[in-house]
Amino acid sequence: MKSHLRLSIIIPFYNVEKYIGECLDSVYNQDIPERDYEVICVNDCSPDNSRAIVVEYQQNHSNLVLIEHEKNKMLGAARNTGIRAARGKYVWFVDSDDYIEKNVLNTLLLTAETNDLEILQFNLIRFSLNYANFDDYGLIHISTPVISGIEFLKIKLPFWKKPLNAVSKIYEKSFFVKYNLFFPENVFYEDTYSALLGMISATRFKHNDKAIYHYRINPASIMNSFQGGIKCADKILDCCVCLKLVIDNNIEKEISDIAETFLYRVNALRKHIFYLPNKERIKYFYRIKNVDTNILKGKLSNFDFFQYKYPNIYIFISCVISPTLRILRKFKRILVDYVNDFKKVKI
Numbered sequence: 001m002k003s004h005l006r007l008s009i010i011i012p013f014y015n016v017e018k019y020i021g022e023c024l025d026s027v028y029n030q031d032i033p034e035r036d037y038e039v040i041c042v043n044d045c046s047p048d049n050s051r052a053i054v055v056e057y058q059q060n061h062s063n064l065v066l067i068e069h070e071k072n073k074m075l076g077a078a079r080n081t082g083i084r085a086a087r088g089k090y091v092w093f094v095d096s097d098d099y100i101e102k103n104v105l106n107t108l109l110l111t112a113e114t115n116d117l118e119i120l121q122f123n124l125i126r127f128s129l130n131y132a133n134f135d136d137y138g139l140i141h142i143s144t145p146v147i148s149g150i151e152f153l154k155i156k157l158p159f160w161k162k163p164l165n166a167v168s169k170i171y172e173k174s175f176f177v178k179y180n181l182f183f184p185e186n187v188f189y190e191d192t193y194s195a196l197l198g199m200i201s202a203t204r205f206k207h208n209d210k211a212i213y214h215y216r217i218n219p220a221s222i223m224n225s226f227q228g229g230i231k232c233a234d235k236i237l238d239c240c241v242c243l244k245l246v247i248d249n250n251i252e253k254e255i256s257d258i259a260e261t262f263l264y265r266v267n268a269l270r271k272h273i274f275y276l277p278n279k280e281r282i283k284y285f286y287r288i289k290n291v292d293t294n295i296l297k298g299k300l301s302n303f304d305f306f307q308y309k310y311p312n313i314y315i316f317i318s319c320v321i322s323p324t325l326r327i328l329r330k331f332k333r334i335l336v337d338y339v340n341d342f343k344k345v346k347i
Contacts, residue, residue, distance in 0.1 A: 004036075005036065005037055005038055005087050005089065006032070006037055006088060006089055006109050006113075007088040007090045007109060008039075008040055008082075008083075008086035008088035008090070008091045009037065009040065009091075009094055010042070010082030010083060010086065010092070010094070011027070011039065011041045011082075011094050011096050012042040012044055012075055012082065012095075012096065013044065013046055013050050013054065013096035014044040014046045014050070015046055015047060015048050015050065016046070016048075016097045017048045017049040017053060018097075019096065019216065020054065020096045021053055021057075022099050023094065023096050023097065024053075024064075025099070026099035026101075026102065027094065028061060029103070030102065031103040031104075031106045032109070035063065037063065037088060038063045038064075038086070038087060038088060039063060039065065040082045040086060041064065041096075042067045042078040042082045043067065043069060044069050044072050044074070044075070044078045045069055045072040050096070051066075067085060069081065073185060073186070075191075076183035076184055076191075077185040077186070079093055079166065079183050079190075079191075080183055083173065083176060083182070086173055088173065089113075089173060090112055090120075090170050090171065091170070091173050091176060092169075095167055098167065098213065098215050098216050099214050100212060100213055101213075104212055108120060111206065115146050115206060116204055117172065117204050118198075118201075118202045118204045119149065119169050119170070119172070119175070119204075119205045119206075120170045121163065121169045121206070121208065122168055122207070122208040122210055122212040122213065123212060123213070124138060124139075124167065124211070124212075124213040124214075125213070125215065126215050126216075127214055127215070128216075128217050138163060139209075139211065140157065140163075140207060141209055142155075142207070143206075143208055144205075144206055144207045145206070146204055146205070146206050148203050149198065149201065149202035149205045152199065152205055153199055163195070164191070164195045164199075165191050165192070166194060166195055169195065169198070171198065175198075175201075176198070179197065179198065181194045181197055182194070274318055274321060274322045278319065278322070281315065281318050281319075285312075285314055285315050285318075
C-alpha cells in the first residue's frame with residue numbers, strides 16, 4: 001500500500017535530555033497537518049532520560065514513531081535504521097540537540113515536489129549553548145535554479161560554504177535508496193561521505209538561501225571534543241576512510257573536484273595531529289598510507305602534501321616536536337584557567 005506521507009523526519013537520539021524537547025517542539029511547530037508527515041525517533045541506547053521525554057511526546061502526537069536499538073551503534077547506524085523505516089516521499093535527518101525554524105515544512109515540501117527534486121538544500125545557522133548566533137559562517141547567500149549536484153560543487157564558493165552534512169538537506173527517499181546513500185557505520189564524518197556521494201549523484205538539486213536549520217555548537221559533544229586526543233585521532237582517521245570510500249565509489253567522476261572538497265575536511269583537523277599521544281599519531285600516519293597520493297598532488301600545499309607522500313618522515317618529525325607542543329598546550333590551559341579565576345575574584 002502506497003503511503004500518503006509527504007515527509008519523514010528522522011531523529012536519532014543519545015544522551016540529549018537537555019535538548020530533545022526543544023528539537024521535538026520545533027518539528028511540531030509547523031504549518032502542515034501531522035497526518036502529512038511522521039517523526040521517527042531512534043533510541044541508540046540513550047542512558048539518560050531522553051527516552052522518557054520522547055515517550056511523553058508520543059502520547060500527544062500519533063505520528064511519532066519510536067524505534068529502539070538493542071545496543072549503541074552510533075549516529076550513522078541510527079540514521080540508517082530511521083530511513084529503512086521511513087514511509088514518507090522525502091526524508092530529513094534532524095539531530096536531537098538542534099532545532100528547525102517554525103512553519104517551514106509546507107514551503108520546503110512544495111519546492112521539492114513542484115520541482116521534482118532529489119535534494120533540496122538550505123542554509124544552516126550555528127549557535128552556542130547560550131543561544132548566541134554565530135556569524136554567517138557557511139551561509140550561502142544565493143538560491144540556485146534546479147541544477148545537478150556536481151554543478152553546485154563547481155560554484156566558486158569557499159570549501160566551508162559547501163555543506164557536506166545530512167541535516168541541511170531534504171532527500172527524496174527513492175533517490176537516497178537508489179544510490180545507496182546509507183551512512184557508513186561506526187565512524188565519524190558518516191554524513192560527509194553520504195552528503196558528498198548524494199551531491200555527485202543528484203541530477204535535480206536546488207539550494208535555498210533561507211536559514212532553516214539551527215545547529216548547536218556543543219563543546220561537550222562527540223564531534224567537538226578533542227580532550228584526551230583519542231577522539232581527535234578517530235575523527236581524522238575516519239575522515240580519511242570516508243575520503244577513500246568516495247574515491248572508490250566515484251573513480252570515473254570528476255575526482256579532482258571531489259577530492260579537493262573532501263580534503264578540506266581532513267586538513268581542517270591536521271593541526272591537532274601534533275597534540276595526539278604517540279600511539280595515536282602513528283596509527284593516523286599509517287592509515288593515510290592508503291590514500292592515493294596521485295589524487296592529492298597539486299591540490300595541497302607542499303607542506304600538506306608531504307605528510308601523505310612521506311608519512312614515515314612525518315612520524316619522526318612529529319615525535320620530535322609533539323612532546324613540547326603538548327606541554328605548551330597544557331601550560332596554556334592552566335594559564336587561561338588562572339586568568340579566568342583571577343577575573344572572577346576581581347569582579
